[in-house]
Amino acid sequence: MSSKRLLAPALVVLIALACTAFYSTVAFAPRLLDGRAAGLPLALVVALVLFVGFFAATVIYMLAARDDAEGAR
Amino acid sequence: MTAQHVTAAVFFIGFVILTLAITAVASRRSGSTGAFYTAGGRIRGWVNGFALAGDYLSAASFLGAAGLYYSFGFDSTVYAVGTLAGWPLLMLLMAGRLRALGRYTVADVLAHRFPDRRVRLMTSLSSLTVTVFYLIVQMVGAGKLIELLFGLPYLAAVLLVGLLMVCYVALGGMLATTWVQLLKAVLMLGCGLALTASVLAYFGSPQALFDAAAAAVPARAIFLPSHALAKPVDVLSLGLGLTLGLLGLPHVLMRFFTVADARTARASAVWATGLVALFFVLNIVIGYGAIALLTPLAPYHDAAGKLIGGSDMAAIHLAHLLGGPTLEAWIAAVAFATILAVVAGLTMAGASAISHDLYAAWLRRGRADEASELRVSRWATVALGLVAIALSTYFRQQNIAFLLGLAFAISAAGNFPVLVLALHWSRLTARGAWWGGLTGIAASLCLIVTGPAVWVGVLGHARPLFPYANPALFAVPLAFAAAWLGSRS
Numbered sequence: 001m002s003s004k005r006l007l008a009p010a011l012v013v014l015i016a017l018a019c020t021a022f023y024s025t026v027a028f029a030p031r032l033l034d035g036r037a038a039g040l041p042l043a044l045v046v047a048l049v050l051f052v053g054f055f056a057a058t059v060i061y062m063l064a065a066r067d068d069a070e071g072a073r
Numbered sequence: 074m075t076a077q078h079v080t081a082a083v084f085f086i087g088f089v090i091l092t093l094a095i096t097a098v099a100s101r102r103s104g105s106t107g108a109f110y111t112a113g114g115r116i117r118g119w120v121n122g123f124a125l126a127g128d129y130l131s132a133a134s135f136l137g138a139a140g141l142y143y144s145f146g147f148d149s150t151v152y153a154v155g156t157l158a159g160w161p162l163l164m165l166l167m168a169g170r171l172r173a174l175g176r177y178t179v180a181d182v183l184a185h186r187f188p189d190r191r192v193r194l195m196t197s198l199s200s201l202t203v204t205v206f207y208l209i210v211q212m213v214g215a216g217k218l219i220e221l222l223f224g225l226p227y228l229a230a231v232l233l234v235g236l237l238m239v240c241y242v243a244l245g246g247m248l249a250t251t252w253v254q255l256l257k258a259v260l261m262l263g264c265g266l267a268l269t270a271s272v273l274a275y276f277g278s279p280q281a282l283f284d285a286a287a288a289a290v291p292a293r294a295i296f297l298p299s300h301a302l303a304k305p306v307d308v309l310s311l312g313l314g315l316t317l318g319l320l321g322l323p324h325v326l327m328r329f330f331t332v333a334d335a336r337t338a339r340a341s342a343v344w345a346t347g348l349v350a351l352f353f354v355l356n357i358v359i360g361y362g363a364i365a366l367l368t369p370l371a372p373y374h375d376a377a378g379k380l381i382g383g384s385d386m387a388a389i390h391l392a393h394l395l396g397g398p399t400l401e402a403w404i405a406a407v408a409f410a411t412i413l414a415v416v417a418g419l420t421m422a423g424a425s426a427i428s429h430d431l432y433a434a435w436l437r438r439g440r441a442d443e444a445s446e447l448r449v450s451r452w453a454t455v456a457l458g459l460v461a462i463a464l465s466t467y468f469r470q471q472n473i474a475f476l477l478g479l480a481f482a483i484s485a486a487g488n489f490p491v492l493v494l495a496l497h498w499s500r501l502t503a504r505g506a507w508w509g510g511l512t513g514i515a516a517s518l519c520l521i522v523t524g525p526a527v528w529v530g531v532l533g534h535a536r537p538l539f540p541y542a543n544p545a546l547f548a549v550p551l552a553f554a555a556a557w558l559g560s561r562s
Contacts, residue, residue, distance in 0.1 A: 008165045015165075019158045023312035026151055027305035030298045033147075039280045041296035044357060047150045050158070051350045057161040058343045065169070065339060 007064050011057045018050060080398055081223070084406030089237065092256070092413070096241050096249040116331040120255055122344020124418075125328050127254030129156075129319070129345065130261055130352055131207075131415040136214055136408055137473035138353075139391070140384035142360020143367070146295030148302055149360055152478065153353040155315025160349060163320050164342035169335035170496045171326060178330075178422075179323050179488065180430040183495050189503035190435055195510040197430035199487040200323040202514055204423040205460060206480040207322070208416060212465030214385065214473045215412040218405060221382035221389065231465050234416060235458040241417040250417045251331065257407075257414035258348065264407045265355035268388065271395040272362035282358065285365035295364060307541045311478055314545030318481025321488025324422035363387040366394055385473055420457050427453035467531055478543060479521055486548035487514035494556055502560045509556025516551045520544030 025032050033043035116124070134156075141149035174185045180196040212231045219230035241249055276282040286295060293299075302308050319325060329338045367373050367380065373390045375381055380390065389408070393401035428450035433441035441449075468476060491510045494501045501509075521527055523538035541547075 012162060012165050015158055015161055019155065019312060019316055022154055023151075023309055026298050026302060026312075027308035030302075033297055034294075041283055043147050043296045044150065044283075047154055047357075048354065050154050051353060054157050054161045055343075055346050055350050058164050058339075058346045061161075061165060062339050062343050066336065 007061060011061060015054065015057060018053060022046070022050060081402035081405050084402050085409055088260075088406055088410045089413075092253050092410070093240065095252045095256070098249075115333065116251055118332060118337040118340035119344050120251065121328055121332050121337070121341035123258040123348065124251045124254035124331075125325060125341055125345035126348035126352070127258035127261070127411075127414055128324055128328060128418040129349055130258065131211055131214075131411065131477070134349075134352065134356075135261065135265075135411055136218065136385045136388055137477060138356045139360050139363055139388035140386070140473075142356070143363045143380065143387035144384040145299040145301050146290075146293065146361075146364070147297055148299050150357065151298060151302060151308070151311070152315060153356065155312045156319060156481070157346070157350055157353060158316045159319030160342065160346040162316065163325070164339055164346070166493055167320060167326070167496060168329055168338040168342045171329045172332060172335045172338040174496075177327075177429050178425045179326050179492065180426065180434070182492065183506060184434065186495055186501075187503040187506055189507070190438075192503050192506045192510075193430055193435050195507050195514075196488075196491070197426045197435065199491075199510050199514045200426045200430075201423055202518070203321065203480060203484045203487060204323055204419050204426065205457070205464065206483055207324070207477075208419050208423070208457065208461035209464045209468055210473050210476045210480055211412050211416045211419065212461050213468050213476065215409065215416070216465060216469060217383060217385055217473075218389070218408055218412070221386050227469060228462075228466065231462045234412060235462045237413055238416040238420050239454050239458045241413070241420075250414075250421050253414045253417055257410045260407045261411055262348065262352060262355075264404050265352055265359065267400070268362075268392055268395070268404065269355045269358040271400075272358050272366075272391070275362075275366070275395065279358070282361055282365060286361040289365050289368040295361070304541065306546065307543055310482075310541055310543035310546035313549060314478060314482035314485045314543050317485035317489045317545070317549060319484075321484035321492060322481075323426065323488070324418045326492075327422050327425065359388055359391065363391045367391060370394070416461075420454050423457045424450045424453040427456075470530070476526075479526060482521070482543055482545040482548065483514065483517045485545045486517040486552050489513075490549060490552040490556055494553075500560055501556060504562070505556045505558075505560030508559030509552050512555035513548055513552030516548035517544050520548060 033046060035042040037045040138149050138153065141152065171182060174182050178197075179200055180193045183196050184193050212234060215234040216227040216230040219225050219233065220227050223230075225233075241253060272282060273279065276285060283296070298308070302311075328341070332338050332341060367387060367390055373381055373394070380387060382389070389401055389405050392404040428446050432449045433439065433446045487510060490513055491506050494509065495506060520539050520541075521544055524540075524544065525537040525542050528534050528537040528539075
């Protein structure tokens, strides 16, 4: 299997892991989100990092699939 | 009617005239079923991206999210993370394959693999259930907004929205819906940016904003999950429902049939993800701005100390405070436009499920002519409008972001498991698809009805039969298990 074909499953697993980690923290250890990072509330910084990460995943996949003959169909 | 009402009315009427004009133009190009359902598959990637974001950024995303920040602080971000996570998953798991397989509706995707009539029936009913529940959310938001702005009775407000949505969809089809969504997405992002800029200009920096918000409600930890997210099982269930719910929303999935190929479908998903993410960032500033600025001000609260019009009106009050009646009227008009556009998209999906899947493919076994199918679609639009109006009166007291979570849970359990298995698992059988879909929709509906939102909030019982507000954690695995078991036997 080529690295391009592995990209989609890898990104799905990464997103699933990120969501599981975030919701598990909110559910079982919300105090871990307390505090500040770069002067902003840590909980919001974590959310912003996830927002950027989710968007980055779509861009990476689009660029990788752009030259894929199968993906063009 | 006050001067403020007149300003709001001018913006409202202006938007309605503009969108009806768009609908009139589109109606001339929507004569065939292909043009009516999917705009002939010729929508460009960026336009479809804006329309996807427009379909997705509903009353709940704007009014409900700001209201949730105002009432529960960080909880609103918890909702945003789950819903945004669905976008890359939608792109990775479905966008390209849907475009390659689909024709007009989600049921067409399954019918491509399983010609079994039961599967089409189940998928159509599942799509309809999700669509109707989602419609209720939008109608409740519209009713509250118009009630607050014009003093119109709630029922009159939802009737007005129902009438307009029937006009957009019955006359203009998917092309009109797409153009209205594009316009609405641009307006909504413009409003979000204007309100965010006003809040940041007032405070000078994000740090100062968050400090002021924390100081406004010293007794609450607004940067941590609230008591509403105290049950771990409920939180995990909410997260699962929000993340996977998007992947089963018929009105969002339908949009991937309106572009030319899989590559354009993926490009539109990238646009949509970026736009939705941007709007969620703006919501953080608007939400905490509302906490910091509105909390100490008595004129925005009633005698009981509640925000006038309910917490869902926080963004509207914030606009009034920072920009006076004109900005308030503008934001309210855009919020109204948002609701109308989303309602039009939803109705389009619901009407397609009735006319194309239930009538043409299931009842007439593919022998219906185009004219009768279009006629049924237009009558289905009217029927959906009436059902949504009737049901929205029962849910008017609920927070719309919370109601949205329930709609996502139904979608996550009813549509997503069967769709993702049909696209990626070669051993799924028609029997498995039937049982998976049926189990998902039945489980999610049963658990919602017996849960706190309906059993206590609507039916008035003292305690719920099912203790959790969000059913996805139970209903989604049940649907997958039923599909697997059904495919083995």
